Amino acid sequence: MENERFPNEESLDPEDWKAFRGLAHRMLDDMLDNQQHVRQRPVWQPVPPEVKAFLKQPLPLEPQPHEQVYEDFLHYVLPYPLGNPHPRFWGWVMGNGTPFAAMAELLAATMNPNMGGAEHAANYVEAQVIDWLKEMFGYPAGASGLLVSGASMANLVGLTVARNTLAGYDIRTQGLRAGPRQMVLYASQEVHSCVHKAVELLGLGRDALRLIRVNEAYEMDLDALQQAIAADRSAGLQPFCVVGTSGTVNTGAIDDLQGIAEICRNEGLWFHVDGAIGAVAILSPEVGSCVEGVHLCDSLALDLHKWMYMPFEAGCVLVRSEKDHRMAFSLTPEYLAHADRGLASGPVWFSDYGVQLSRNFRALKVWFSIKENGSLKFGRMVEQNISQAQYLAKLVDDTTVLERIAPVSLNIVCFRFNPGGKSNEELNEINQELLIQLHESGIAAPSYTTLDGNYVLRVAITNHRSKKEDFVLLVRTVVEIGLQLIDHPKMIG
Amino acid sequence: MENERFPNEESLDPEDWKAFRGLAHRMLDDMLDNQQHVRQRPVWQPVPPEVKAFLKQPLPLEPQPHEQVYEDFLHYVLPYPLGNPHPRFWGWVMGNGTPFAAMAELLAATMNPNMGGAEHAANYVEAQVIDWLKEMFGYPAGASGLLVSGASMANLVGLTVARNTLAGYDIRTQGLRAGPRQMVLYASQEVHSCVHKAVELLGLGRDALRLIRVNEAYEMDLDALQQAIAADRSAGLQPFCVVGTSGTVNTGAIDDLQGIAEICRNEGLWFHVDGAIGAVAILSPEVGSCVEGVHLCDSLALDLHKWMYMPFEAGCVLVRSEKDHRMAFSLTPEYLAHADRGLASGPVWFSDYGVQLSRNFRALKVWFSIKENGSLKFGRMVEQNISQAQYLAKLVDDTTVLERIAPVSLNIVCFRFNPGGKSNEELNEINQELLIQLHESGIAAPSYTTLDGNYVLRVAITNHRSKKEDFVLLVRTVVEIGLQLIDHPKMIG
Numbered sequence: 001m002e003n004e005r006f007p008n009e010e011s012l013d014p015e016d017w018k019a020f021r022g023l024a025h026r027m028l029d030d031m032l033d034n035q036q037h038v039r040q041r042p043v044w045q046p047v048p049p050e051v052k053a054f055l056k057q058p059l060p061l062e063p064q065p066h067e068q069v070y071e072d073f074l075h076y077v078l079p080y081p082l083g084n085p086h087p088r089f090w091g092w093v094m095g096n097g098t099p100f101a102a103m104a105e106l107l108a109a110t111m112n113p114n115m116g117g118a119e120h121a122a123n124y125v126e127a128q129v130i131d132w133l134k135e136m137f138g139y140p141a142g143a144s145g146l147l148v149s150g151a152s153m154a155n156l157v158g159l160t161v162a163r164n165t166l167a168g169y170d171i172r173t174q175g176l177r178a179g180p181r182q183m184v185l186y187a188s189q190e191v192h193s194c195v196h197k198a199v200e201l202l203g204l205g206r207d208a209l210r211l212i213r214v215n216e217a218y219e220m221d222l223d224a225l226q227q228a229i230a231a232d233r234s235a236g237l238q239p240f241c242v243v244g245t246s247g248t249v250n251t252g253a254i255d256d257l258q259g260i261a262e263i264c265r266n267e268g269l270w271f272h273v274d275g276a277i278g279a280v281a282i283l284s285p286e287v288g289s290c291v292e293g294v295h296l297c298d299s300l301a302l303d304l305h306k307w308m309y310m311p312f313e314a315g316c317v318l319v320r321s322e323k324d325h326r327m328a329f330s331l332t333p334e335y336l337a338h339a340d341r342g343l344a345s346g347p348v349w350f351s352d353y354g355v356q357l358s359r360n361f362r363a364l365k366v367w368f369s370i371k372e373n374g375s376l377k378f379g380r381m382v383e384q385n386i387s388q389a390q391y392l393a394k395l396v397d398d399t400t401v402l403e404r405i406a407p408v409s410l411n412i413v414c415f416r417f418n419p420g421g422k423s424n425e426e427l428n429e430i431n432q433e434l435l436i437q438l439h440e441s442g443i444a445a446p447s448y449t450t451l452d453g454n455y456v457l458r459v460a461i462t463n464h465r466s467k468k469e470d471f472v473l474l475v476r477t478v479v480e481i482g483l484q485l486i487d488h489p490k491m492i493g
Numbered sequence: 494m495e496n497e498r499f500p501n502e503e504s505l506d507p508e509d510w511k512a513f514r515g516l517a518h519r520m521l522d523d524m525l526d527n528q529q530h531v532r533q534r535p536v537w538q539p540v541p542p543e544v545k546a547f548l549k550q551p552l553p554l555e556p557q558p559h560e561q562v563y564e565d566f567l568h569y570v571l572p573y574p575l576g577n578p579h580p581r582f583w584g585w586v587m588g589n590g591t592p593f594a595a596m597a598e599l600l601a602a603t604m605n606p607n608m609g610g611a612e613h614a615a616n617y618v619e620a621q622v623i624d625w626l627k628e629m630f631g632y633p634a635g636a637s638g639l640l641v642s643g644a645s646m647a648n649l650v651g652l653t654v655a656r657n658t659l660a661g662y663d664i665r666t667q668g669l670r671a672g673p674r675q676m677v678l679y680a681s682q683e684v685h686s687c688v689h690k691a692v693e694l695l696g697l698g699r700d701a702l703r704l705i706r707v708n709e710a711y712e713m714d715l716d717a718l719q720q721a722i723a724a725d726r727s728a729g730l731q732p733f734c735v736v737g738t739s740g741t742v743n744t745g746a747i748d749d750l751q752g753i754a755e756i757c758r759n760e761g762l763w764f765h766v767d768g769a770i771g772a773v774a775i776l777s778p779e780v781g782s783c784v785e786g787v788h789l790c791d792s793l794a795l796d797l798h799k800w801m802y803m804p805f806e807a808g809c810v811l812v813r814s815e816k817d818h819r820m821a822f823s824l825t826p827e828y829l830a831h832a833d834r835g836l837a838s839g840p841v842w843f844s845d846y847g848v849q850l851s852r853n854f855r856a857l858k859v860w861f862s863i864k865e866n867g868s869l870k871f872g873r874m875v876e877q878n879i880s881q882a883q884y885l886a887k888l889v890d891d892t893t894v895l896e897r898i899a900p901v902s903l904n905i906v907c908f909r910f911n912p913g914g915k916s917n918e919e920l921n922e923i924n925q926e927l928l929i930q931l932h933e934s935g936i937a938a939p940s941y942t943t944l945d946g947n948y949v950l951r952v953a954i955t956n957h958r959s960k961k962e963d964f965v966l967l968v969r970t971v972v973e974i975g976l977q978l979i980d981h982p983k984m985i986g
Binding site: 365 | 617
């Protein structure tokens with residue numbers, strides 16, 4: 001009947017739902033197989049030229065059949081992953097994802113709510129997982145929070161609240177130039193680059209971020225911090241914030257958070273913690289004490305897609321003062337005015353607490369993951385990864401041709417191949433080539449960093465699929481490749 | 494054997510893959526049913542108190558069975574949606590999502606790459622969809638782009654590039670206070686609130702955003718723009734950017750983009766376009782001319798989860814000068830240094846072009862959607878929605894007790910119930926109550942706005958499932974509720 005009246009109307013739904021359903025079930029089986037058998041595949045493989053050529057084809061004007069699009073995916077995309085779901089991926093700091101959370105993404109995209117606000121169940125799910133995260137990290141029940149894309153955004157939100165709250169005038173309206181003095185903030189030299197980015201974005205200028213030197217354990221030197229604050233005050237500047245790091249990206253070092261909290265209290269400064277990498281250690285009764293003080297901060301950045309193993313993107317920012325948080329971001333023009341009843345009501349409008357107005361239902365995968373595992377299991381998994389780091393460190397220490405660089409803090413182990421009799425420059429060249437050949441072998445994927453001029457392999461274990469035997473295989477392969485390289489020096493450099 | 498050596502290792506994978514697979518297929522069938530039969534359900538329903546109570550339960554410490562978690566979802570979450578996938582949801586400006594793109598989200602979460610950079614196929618997929626979007630919007634092949642969460646972020650990225658490029662000094666290092674003059678920018682009074690937010694975040698202060706008056710069609714008055722620029726220059730300020738809007742949120746009005754482009758060229762200003770709502774009209778041969786000039790801007794913000802109907806989150810920013818884009822955001826410390834071979838190589842590191850370092854594979858749903866439909870079909874769907882807006886406007890105009898407010902521009906229709914003989918104040922009260930009762934009826938979900946003090950129902954049609962008969966039902970229901978309300982005035986206010 002509808003079609004009789006308006007014959008030409010079309011939609012983006014499948015024309016043949018039955019055929020689509022068949023394909024969708026095949027896709028699901030393929031994805032489950034992919035996850036179940038990930039251990040049998042290489043961690044990583046180079047992307048072949050024909051794949052790159054295919055992914056250069058111009059804009060399609062006409063529809064392509066669903067089956068064809070999926071075949072393209074199976075042929076050109078799925079076989080050449082980054083590799084982080086694999087049990088022997090330890091590059092940068094990334095989680096694996098889980099099958100249950102992947103299903104949650106399908107459910108979330110089906111419901112497809114906009115989580116900016118309004119009255120619907122999904123918003124209560126996000127409010128609940130924020131409450132759970134407050135509980136996990138020892139934050140007061142009255143604190144506020146927001147799920148965000150990751151720690152880059154969580155740090156940006158936290159620092160925005162800090163800047164706007166401590167400016168001492170209406171900085172949102174008048175801007176930075178209206179302030180009486182240059183605002184400055186502090187972090188250790190090992191602070192993550194996203195804090196630099198946030199400081200630039202906020203208009204403070206990177207020079208405003210004072211990088212405090214670290215001690216031999218790569219932790220912020222608090223005497224140097226005190227001196228820098230005093231010097232800036234003498235120079236007529238306006239200190240407003242200290243960024244503590246709970247797990248640096250290079251070595252997993254944890255700043256003395258209690259010490260920083262005390263300094264911030266005495267100095268009247270905002271205390272922000274970048275807990276992207278290490279804060280979750282708090283869930284472990286065994287090692288949680290290493291992040292003592294993480295609950296003392298005014299704002300806390302978390303990355304659930306790292307050591308809580310959820311799929312990208314899942315970050316969270318918590319702010320002790322709900323009011324400060326809201327006052328830094330809320331603006332409610334007419335077309336977003338909140339009503340008392342109906343669709344446009346609702347107790348929490350998440351768009352009042354961050355940059356985004358349209359927001360997806362990432363809360364569902366967090367809800368699924370926390371319910372699936374319970375917080376205690378996350379604590380055990382953290383302990384498992386830390387014990388694997390200790391185990392790897394021991395394997396490295398017991399192997400003559402390997403040299404550990406930097407103490408193991410949390411879950412990060414930095415080491416290099418060093419057979420003796422080589423200069424640091426030669427060792428850098430050997431280890432660079434070694435890492436590339438290790439990647440190309442498909443056996444394991446650490447990343448690398450440079451510590452005091454030394455190029456080192458960096459194994460960051462935020463991997464729920466790793467087993468101790470995986471580290472045995474890593475060490476064996478590194479030694480094999482390294483010895484081959486010094487036998488065939490032409491392959492290097 | 495593994496388990497013999499290290500008996501206590503556990504993972505977050507299902508213990509019983511077979512049982513998990515069975516549940517996953519059931520979930521998939523439920524989600525397909527949900528999408529296939531969305532028309533049979535109410536658009537929206539109030540969230541019952543027992544749901545809110547359930548979603549207040551404290552942090553689970555122990556694991557819950559997958560089946561139980563899913564049952565909780567089915568019982569407490571799925572039945573109380575925001576409603577935007579429904580054919581009669583026209584609130585704010587939201588897309589529906591599609592079944593194929595929802596499947597892409599499952600695939601993306603399974604592969605779970607971090608799209609910050611490195612060498613893997615997914616990055617080439619994102620590069621390809623950015624090329625396709627450049628082609629769609631008439632942008633040069635050498636331009637750069639980035640998929641982002643939505644237009645709030647796309648506008649923020651565009652304005653950051655504008656600020657950093659036109660500052661005239663190293664603003665990233667030195668900050669806003671080091672500049673010789675206050676930087677100011679321009680947009681119409683109808684500009685979206687996210688531009689206010691971006692300007693605040695960037696430290697410019699909201700006062701730096703000059704709101705130019707609009708004409709009777711709600712388009713920026715270019716004479717007033719010229720005068721404002723001249724006045725600011727005379728006052729010693731530094732104009733740097735004009736933000737044009739291609740589809741305002743209130744009425745769908747489109748600024749004279751060619752006119753703004755010319756002014757920017759003459760004045761040496763950055764031209765940014767917020768195309769979140771209307772830019773996609775360019776895909777329609779029939780109505781594309783209404784957004785003429787959208788390709789002339791220096792940066793363009795797009796929202797693919799609006800009028801391209803993709804699931805949240807899918808935004809995109811395009812920047813004409815790749816170098817300006819990269820110079821505004823790239824910072825490459827040691828642990829992100831890019832290699833020539835191996836996992837850490839790769840031609841494009843998307844983290845060099847925006848705020849996020851960890852990024853998910855949202856590109857896959859964009860790739861799936863564009864391949865599934867082809868660009869021509871998106872153009873037809875835009876035309877369909879515009880013709881539905883015209884159809885609704887005619888229905889409203891032909892109904893004595895309804896009054897259309899504002900011209901129909903693009904796909905947005907604003908009207909109110911007005912039986913005659915009532916003051917504007919009374920009409921505002923009647924229409925407020927009418928909208929809530931319309932939501933509660935589950936029949937249709939427009940949102941509302943205020944135009945010249947009048948509370949009006951606002952129907953924004955970015956809905957691939959709407960049919961013309963849905964607008965017939967809307968008008969009939971609005972009239973029914975309105976007439977009931979004036980018969981029973983106690984129900985109001």
